[in-house]
Amino acid sequence: MQALCCIPRLSVIVNRSCRKTSSLRAFSSDSSDQSRGGLPRFFTDVLPSSKARDEFWHMTKVLRLNTDDRIELFNGKGGLVEGCIESIDRTGADIVALENPKLVSTNATQWHVFAAFGSLKGGRSDWLIEKCTELGASSVTPLLTEHSPSIFENRVDRLQRVILAAAKQCQRLHEMALNPPLNVRGLLPIVSRTKQSFIAAAEATPVMNALAHSQREPVGSIIIGPEGDFTEAEVKLILEAGAMAVGLGPHRLRVETATIALLSTAMLWSNSRDYNNT
Incomplete structure (x- = not known):
C-alpha cells in the first residue's frame, strides 16, 4: 500500500476493514462507471499523494x-483511487492508497456553454454553474454582450468552489472548466x-426538431444570451459564423x-x- 495524503471527509461512513484488499472494487476505464461509486469522494490535485487540507473539515467534522x-x-x-484513512491529527488526515490510480476516460460529447450570466444576482449564477456541472458540461464561459458587458470579478x-462541490456531489470525475469572460467577437472563431x-x-426551429436532423459530433457549443437578449447584430x-438558432418553447425564459x-x-x-450506437 502507498502512503497517500493529508485529506478530508465525505458523507458515507464505510466499513472499517479497509485492509481487507480482497473486498476492493475493481475500477473500469468505462466512463459509465464513474458516477456509481459508494464511497465518500474527495478532491486532490495529485494522485496518489498530495495534501488537501481544504477537504479536511468536510471529511472529519461534517461526515465524521x-x-x-x-x-x-x-x-x-479522470483520475480515481481508493484509499483508507490511516491517521488523523490537527493538520489533516493521512491516507493510504489501496490500489494504483485508475484513469477513467469519457467518450461523451464535450458540450461547452457560452452564457451571458455576468449580471445575474441573488445566487442565480451559482445555480447555473452548479447545474451545468451536474449535467456534465465540459466548460462554461461567461459571455460579454451589449446587454451584459461585464461579470463580477469577485464571484x-x-x-470555482461551487463547481468543486457539485462535482463531488454528482460524482463526476472530469472537472468542469470555468473559462475567462469572452465577448461575442471572441466567440465567433470558436463557433x-x-x-x-x-x-x-425566440421563434426559431424547436430544438428537438433541430437535433433530429443533426449528427452527433465530439464537441458542441451552446450559446445563451443575456436578460434583454442579444442585439440583432450580435445574433x-x-x-x-455557423451557429444554428433553436427554440426552447413558447415562453420567455430566464x-x-x-x-x-x-x-x-x-x-x-x-x-x-x-447508447444506441453501442
Missing part, C-alpha cells in the same frame, strides 16, 4: 469519517470551428433556465445516440 474508513480520491482529470473564486453550435432564439454575427433547458436536452440527445 475516522481512521480505517475507506474513501475515494479524484483529481478532476470567480466562489463559482466557426465547431460543427455543432446552437444559439437559443447575425453568431449565425453567420438566462439560467434557458441554459439548463438547452444543455440538458443536448446532453440527453447525445447520450442516447451513444
